[in-house]
Amino acid sequence: MQNIDRRIKYILFDQKTLESKITELSDWVNSTYEKIDDDLIIVGLLKGSLPFLAQLIKTVKVDFLLDFMILSSYDGKEHSSGSVKVVLDLANDIKNKNVLIVEDIIDTGRTMQKVVNLLQSRNPKSLKVLTLLNKPSGRKVDFEPDNFGFIIKNEFVVGFGFDWKEKMRQLPYIGVLKDEEFKK
Ligand code: IMP
Ligand code: MG
DSSP states (O other): OOOOOOHHHHEEEEEEHHHHHHHHHHHHHHHTTOOOOSSSEEEEEEEETTTHHHHHHTOOOOOOOEEEEEEESSTTSSOSSSEEEEEEOOSSOTSSSSEEEEEESSSSSSHHHHHHHHHHHOOSEEEEEEEEEGGGGGSSOOOOOOOEEEEEOOOOBEEEOOBBBTTTOSSSSSEEOHHHTTTO
């Protein structure tokens, strides 16, 4: 039995469920990019995508360069502030390269819309988005990823990269926070 953090109401996706879904997603990466001649650049959006990305790349068979961006939209609070700022930009030039953005969750869609518009303006050969979680009920702008792991309803999740006020990212599972924790 897994030890459950006392602040967690229930577990949505345990470690095994996450691992097997992420293997499926890396199969998708392999089949999507197996025939490309040009470089693939995998872009992880820090910090939330880190555990997902670390697991994903273990079973990616095609060659790729790894790069990162940091965007801020949330300020560690429950609801998105609506504005998105680039805190750390890519180290690589993506012109004529195949770019795959790896994200933790798409909620309002504002972060991804901003990133996709910014990276498109640099003329990559292709640009796709893979997210672990998808919260379609939270959408405020019209944006859909190319692939995702799980759809979740409109609830706030923590663990496996997801934070509550920058903490709890290290939990090996994804869970829903107890209501009383939001009041603290
Ligand atoms: P969007 O711009 O509203 O789509 O927000 C995307 C970002 O909000 C994600 O990258 C997360 O950092 C954060 N976020 C959205 N929903 C949750 C959640 O349920 N738990 C933790 N962070 C979340
Ligand atoms: Mg994030």
